[in-house]
Amino acid sequence: MRDTASVVGVDSRPLLLAFAMCAGAAAYLSVPFEPTRLEVAAFFGAVAAMFLLVRWLHRSDLTYALAVCVFGTVIGFSAAALRTWRVEAPVISAETRPVMLEGWVANIEPGEKGARLKIKVHSIAGFPADQQPELVRVTHRARLEVSSGRFVRCWVVLRPPPSPTLPGDYDFRRQAYFQKLGAVGYVQGRCRGGVLGAPDNVMDQAALWVSAQRRLLASYVNEAAGERAGGLAAALIAGDRSFLRTEDQNALRDTGLAHLLAISGLHLSIVGGLTFFLIRRSLVLIEPLALRVPVQKIAAVVALITCAAYLIVSGASVSTQRAFIMAAIVFLAVIFDRAAISLRTFAIALIVIVLLQPESVVTPGFQMSFAATGGLIATYEVWRNHRSSRERVLGPIGFAWASIIMTSVVSDAATAPFSFFHFERLSPVGLFANFAIMPVVTFVTAPAAALTVILALFGQAELGLRLLGQSLELVLNMTHYFYNLSPGVIRMSVPMPPLALVFLSLALGAMMAFAGWARLLGGAVLLAPAIWLWSTAPKVVLHWSASGDVFIADTQGMVSRLEFVDGDGLPPLRFSEAPDREECGLQVCEYPSFSGLSITTLGPVEQKKKAETEQTPDTLRIQILRAGEASADLTFTWGEAKDAGGITVYARDEDLYVVQLQNCTERPWRRCSENGSAQPSGGARDYFERLIRTAG
Structure with missing residues (x-):
């Protein structure tokens, strides 16, 4: 029988497994019932046995590929269920009267109505210890006089995290559940510092200490980098957006440059890549060392440590954790003499993240990040195969500019479906703004940041931060130029149906996994129903x-x-x-x-x-x-x-x-119980029995 590798590609099986795991995790998060642990275990065991049987028989590559897809779906489904059971924490069930909240400030974020404080709860008046949320987020409208890491006492009004009211809208309550965020609300008056020391848990102590140091770092960077660009510098270095001006945030968002603010793959790739490049080049200059030691492996280790430090300093948000996992896999590939940038590496990173954070597969950040990364890697592999002929025609400089243009076009095209689905908007100048500004960020701002780190070793960090601030002023000036040039964002009058997004995702996956003619054919076949579904949507x-x-x-x-x-x-x-x-x-x-x-x-x-x-x-x-x-x-x-x-x-x-959407269901993040605690679920069998009775 003909080997399907010529059609699907050599990296097809890891990719198929990764995509199937994403589908399985998304399926678990979307079904209207909560499966029991016995049902999940039985489902996993039955499919695992089937997969082993197919692998043992191995009748054809196509059969094996289908078995990989089915098994991957079950792995993703089971990983999401296991994660749900592990992170379960109390969630309040109804709005409270004003109550006294005591806890430690874990994080401070800017908000439209005031600063948003995420507080690690010590006690809430009137709540038994076993019904207290672990974390709450409250809006502080008054002038803030406390900082991250401080113990505070606040009069607050709390309510459950809100559920979506519009079909297909972002489910904040579900994401809050996985962050152990059990309540949101607002502060009456202002929070005041207390005398209680650090929490007993060592990990909580470390997290609060890092949060406090991040806040101090952000304040220092904001002042040293200059009034114009200090807020953006603090956001890029410490992950703290509270110093960023509203008009700058709006300009970055409406020009398609908001990804600069979310510390993710772009930032980790610049930090890690620049560190790897500088260390490797420096070690190569030491001839005795370069002849005896694999300098690229030393550079990879240093780059990995640098990325880990940046992860901690920037706040270790979910997007930064995803980016660090991808960067770690790339540098580990260098250490173990494997291809660093390939679809196989991309698939491994995807698998690891789905196993660790399965809830992220339905979030815009995850989808857009991996769509852009996968599309760029797939394009890079094709581009690399024809590099010599293109470089001969275009010349070195022309080839470099063509590569930059191709990068912008591919990343925008790969992320467009997810942007349409989640935000229903498109920046008409986004492609041109990214094309003009990203080279400045990569070749001016990033070296300025590296120089800042080097100068900091000699006590001259302020000089480096001033240079960094000047480069970011250029970025902001260019951003506002495109913002003023733009007629405004393009809004979609017809929302994209979820099934259309599924077909668009499958089309994108097919164009990554397939090879040769099958790449275009598979993408076109899957793209057609997506366009039809969207064009006929209400x-x-x-x-x-x-x-x-x-x-x-x-x-x-x-x-x-x-x-x-x-x-x-x-x-x-x-x-x-x-x-x-x-x-x-x-x-x-x-x-x-x-x-x-x-x-x-x-x-x-x-x-x-x-x-x-x-x-x-x-x-x-x-x-x-x-x-x-x-x-x-x-x-x-x-x-x-x-x-x-x-x-x-x-x-x-x-x-x-x-x-009309239900305010509560059988899912753990939308409980219908009085106290918001977990209740035994009837599982799939009970749900379908009720469905049949209702239909009858």
Whole structure:
């Protein structure tokens, strides 16, 4: 039988295993029921036995590849289930009255309404020890007088982490569960320092000490790098964005350069790669050493240690941990004489991260990071095979510029589907901004950062930071140039269905794993249904969020935000950048929408800001009418929207669809129990039995 390696490629099996594991982890996180431990163990055992049988028989490469995919899916599913059971921690079930919170400040982040404090809990008044969350995040509106690592006492109002109100929106409550974040809320007044010392746990002590040192480092860098670029320098070096100006954040985001702020693969590759290059070049100059010792292995060890130090200094966020794992695998490949940059290395990194952090597979950062990395490596392997002919035609300088352009195009194309799905926006100048600014970051800012480290060894860190600040001023000036040049972000009027993203992901995976003609054919075959699903997807007409905001589609299908009533939830992330729409200020307001639809808001004006405290807020209503009809097709009250956690109306052709998401399910991160604690789950069998009874 013909060997499929010529079609699928030599690195196909690790890639297939890695992609299947991602699919399995995503499946576990998406199913509407919680499987029991017995079901997971039985499922894993049965599929493992089948895989061993296929491997023993080994009838064909195709059969074996299919077995790898099935087994990988089960591994990913089981890894996600195991991770869920391991990180389980208390989550509060309802909003509290003002209570006294005591704990240690683990992290400080900027927020729209004030600083966000992540606090390691020591005690919460009125909560038994076994029902206290391990971590809480509160918004501090007043002037902050405490720093990271300090023990604080605050009067706070806490509530459970919010669930998504819009189908397909970012599930903050699920991610909070895996971070052991059991409550969010706000501070009444301000947090004040306490006298209690460090926590008893040694690891907690170390984490708080590192957090305090990071804050001191960020403050020092912010001052030394200059007023204009100090905030960006602190964000890049210490992972602390609290000093970054709002206008700079907006400019970076709307020009497609927000990835500079999330310390991830780009930063670790620059830090590790620059360290590797400098150490290797320095050691090569020592001839006796270069002739006797593999200098590239010494350089790889030093680069790995440098990346580990940067991981700790920058705060060890989830994205930084992923980047460090990838960098570690690359440098370990150098140490053990393996290909450092290959699809096999990429697959190993993907497998390790899915095993350690399976919950990250459904996050935008994970998806966009690995899509860009995998696409670049696959392109690099093809580009490398034809390098001599291209370099001969273009010349060395032309080839270098062509490589830079290709890098920008491939990374933007690979991440575009995930950007469309999660954010429904695209920067029209993003490609050009990245093409112009990233060489500055790589060839000016990165060497300036390396020089800063070298000067710091001689007590001259401030000189290096001033040089770094000047390079970052150039980056910010160029960013604002493109920001002012841009007509604004392009917003998608039709949300991408989840199934369309699945097909686009499969198409991208096929173009990485397949070889030759199968690469283009596989990508095209999988791309076609994705385009069809997206083009026929329903449009959002209206979303009434638990925050009280109403998101209305205009005649062009573009969504804007109407501040209709004060709620206590959060608006959907998908519409976080929607422009504000002015309210008419009357008891009845009408807003035209697409396809002849109109949306009418009704209710006494004086009640709109008081409705949160009303017992029966049914006088506030929203109606959807069709052109030429006197009666409304749909009518919702604020009470219904609040109880449902949000209401969404979609339109396709002449039909309207109403979607309400459940506030709680059988999943551990959305418990329906009174105290928010884990309850025994009936598992898959119980879920499908209820489904059959309901259908009957």
